[in-house]
Amino acid sequence: MTDSLISRRALFWLLLAQFFALLPHALTSPLWVPLVWLAVVVWRWKIFAHKWQYPGRLVKALLLIICCGGLFLSFGSKVGTSGMVSLLLTGFILKLLEMKRQRDGLLLCFLGYLVVATQFLFFSTIFAAVYGLFCLMLLSYALLLLSVSPQDDTPASLHWRGLAVPVVQALALMLVLFLFFPRFSPFWAVPVDGSRAKTGMSDSMSPGSFGELMRSSAPAFRVGFDGAPPDVSVMYWRGLVFGAFDGKGWTLAPAQRDLSRLRWDKSSAQSYLAPVVPEGESVSYQVIFEPSEQPWLFVLGAVNDWSAGAALDPDLNLRWRRPISQRIQYSATSHVRYSFREAALSPSSRQQYLSFPASHNPQTLAAARQWRVESESEQQYINRVLAYFGEAFTYTLRPGVLGEHPVDDFLWGSKAGFCEHFASAFALMMRAADIPARVATGYLGGEYNATENYWLVRQRDAHAWVEIWQEDKGWVMIDPTASVAPERVEQGIDFSLDEADQQLLGNLFSRNLAIFNHLRLKMDALNYQWSRWVLNYDRDSQQNFFERWRELINWQLMGALIGGISLLILATFQLRLFLQNRRRDKVDVLYLAFMKKIQTDTGLKINAGETSGQFALRIAGQRRELKASVTSITALYERIKYGEERALLPDLEKKVNQFRV
Secondary structure (H helix, E strand, O other), X not given: OOOOEOOHHHHHHHHXXXXXXXXXXXXXXXXXXXXXXXXXXXXXXXXXXXXXXXOOHHHHHHHHHHHHHHHHHHHOOOOOHHHHHHHHHHHHHHHHHHOOEHHHHHHHHHXXXXXXXXXXXXXXXXXXXXXXXXXXXXXXXXXXXXXXXXXXOOOHHHHHHHHHHHHHHHXXXXXXXXXXXXXXXXXXOOOOOHHHOOOOOOOEEOOOHHHHHHOOOOEEEEEXXXXXXXXXXXXXEEEXXXXXXXXXXXXXXXXXXXXXXXXXXXXXXXXXXXXXXXXXXXXXXXXXXXXOOOOEEOEEOEEEEEOOOEEEOOOOOEEEOOOOOOOEEEEEEEEOOEEEOOOOOOHHHHHHHHOOOOOOOHHHHHHHHHHHHHOOOHHHHHHHHHHHHHHHOEEOOOOOOXXXXXXXXXXXXHOEEOHHHHHHHHHHHXXXXXXXXXXXXXXXXXXXXXXXXXXXXXHHHEEEEEEXXXXXXXXXXXXXXXXXXXXXXXXXXXXXXXXXXXXXXXXHHHHHOHHHHHHHHHHHHHHHHHHHHHHOOOHHHHHHHHHHHHHHOOHHHHHHHHHHHHHHHHHHHHHHHHHHHHHHHHHHHHHHHHHHHHHHHHOOOOOOOOOHHHHHHHHHHHOHHHHHHHHHHHHHHHHHHHHOOHHHHHHHHHHHHHOOO
C-alpha cells in the first residue's frame, strides 16, 4: 500500500463505518460521546473541503484533556468496563482529526474492529451478532478502498464481490472452529459494571419496590420443560426468602446472609432436602437467565437436582457463584407439590420468624392478637385473615403512599395494593399471632411461546407470597393475593388489573395489537434459540453434540462423509483455478490480438525471450506515432496479467479493438 492521501470515496465509507460501529454504544456511553463524534465529523469534513485546518498540537492536547475530564466526571475514579470502552471510543473518534494519509485510515479501521468487538460486552442477542457482521463488512470495505489508488474507478459492485469471497471463507472457517475446537473455560472474565444492572429482584422488599418491576416488560428468564409443564397457577419461581422485618420492609435475616450455610456439593446438600416429602412427579427444565447483577437463581417449588456451579441454602434457594452479569443457562428438577416431614423449628429460627418491632403498626398488632384469641384454632385464624383480604381490598399498581406505619395504613386505610402489600401484611399478622412466618419472592407464571415451546418470564411477573410454619406440616406456602385477585394466580398479571392499571404495564403497544405481539414472540423465539445453541455452547454442549452424531452415524459413514467433503473442497479449488485460467486466457487472447495487428501492419513481431515491456519500447522507437497507444495497452496488460487488476479487462478490450496502425 502506498501512503498517499485518502480519497473522497474512502473517507466517506470510513465515516459511514465509524457511525455504525459507534451507534450501539450511544445507548451505553455518556451522552457527550456521540456529541463529540458529531463535532469531529463536521470538523473533518471541513478539512477535506479545504475550509478548515488540521488542529495543531495545542488544540489536540486541549481536546484530549476535555475528553479525559468528561470521562472522569462520568465514571469517577473507579474505571470499570464502561469507562474503558468509553476511553476507546474517545480515541477512535479523535483519531479522525489527525487522519491525513492511507496509513492513518488503516489504523482507524483496526480501531473500528476493536470497537465492534466491544459491542458484545453489552449486547448478546442474535440481532447484535447480525449487526456486528454488518459493521465488519463496512469496515472491511473501507479498508479495501484504502488499498486502491485514488484514481481507481473500479465499480463498487466489483469491490463488494471481491470482499464477499474472503468473508464467506472466514465465516465457514469460524463455523468449523466453533463446532469442533475444544471449549475451554475463559482465562479471564470481563467484569461488567453494576451501574448498568438490569431491573430485577434485590435482597430487600418494601412497599413500592415491586411497582417498578411490574412496569418493566424486560425478560427475567426463559424456561423450556423436558415434558409437560405444570399448571400456570402453581408456577411459583422461588428465589429469595426474607426473614427480617423492620416495621416497613423485609430483608434477609443475618443467618440467611451467612455464606457458610451454602452447600456447593450436592451430597452435602442432602441434609437440607431430607425433610421434603414429594407429592406427585417432579418436573425438569432448563433456564436461560438474563443478567441481573444478583446471585439469585429462580426455581420451582422444592428443587432436588440442579446444574453444577450453583449452591443450595437451608431455605431451598439456589445461588450462583457470583453476581450474574452475563446470560447463563442452568437446569433443575423440582417438585411443584410437596410437604415437609414433622420437624421442629430451632429456637433461634423460631425467634427470628416471630420477631417484629412493637413500635410499628400498633393497630395491626392489636387486631391480630384479638382475632387469634377469638379463633378456636390456628387454621381458623388464618382463614379469617384471608377472608378479610377478600372482603373489600383492591388489587392495583397504584396503591398510594403509605406512612410511618405502612401495614396499618394499608390494612385499615387504603385497602389497595399489590402482592408485596398483601404478603407483608399477612406475614406480620401471622407473627403477631405467634405463627412463624416469612415472605418469599420470585416470579409467578410466565408467557407461553408456542413457536419454540418455552415460557418467557418477565420482570412484571414478579410476585411475593408467604410461608408459615405449622407444627404438623412444616413450612406451608400461602398466597394472600389469591384471596383478592385469584385471576392474578390463575391467568397472570395481564388479566388481573383494571384498564387504568393496564396502562402502567410495559409493552402495552405490542400487547394490544395481535400482529405486533405475534412478531414479538417470533423474534423472542429466535433469540431464545440463539442463546440456547450458540451463546451457551460450552464443553458439555459440545460433548452432547458429538455424542448425538456418534449415535447417528458409524465410522464407515463418517469416513465417507469426510472423504466426500474433502473431494468437494478439492473440486471447488479446481473449479476456481479453472475459472482463473479462463480469465487469464482472455488477457492473453487480447494481447495476442494486439500483437497480430502490429505484425500484420508493420511486420514487427515479438522476439524469443523479449518481454512485453521491451517489445513496446522497441515498437515505440521505430514507430513513434504508435508510442502512446502501444505503451497504454502494454501497461494495461501488465497490470491485469501481473497485478491481478481484473477490473481493467474491459478497458484493455476496448483499447485493443480501437487500436489501428
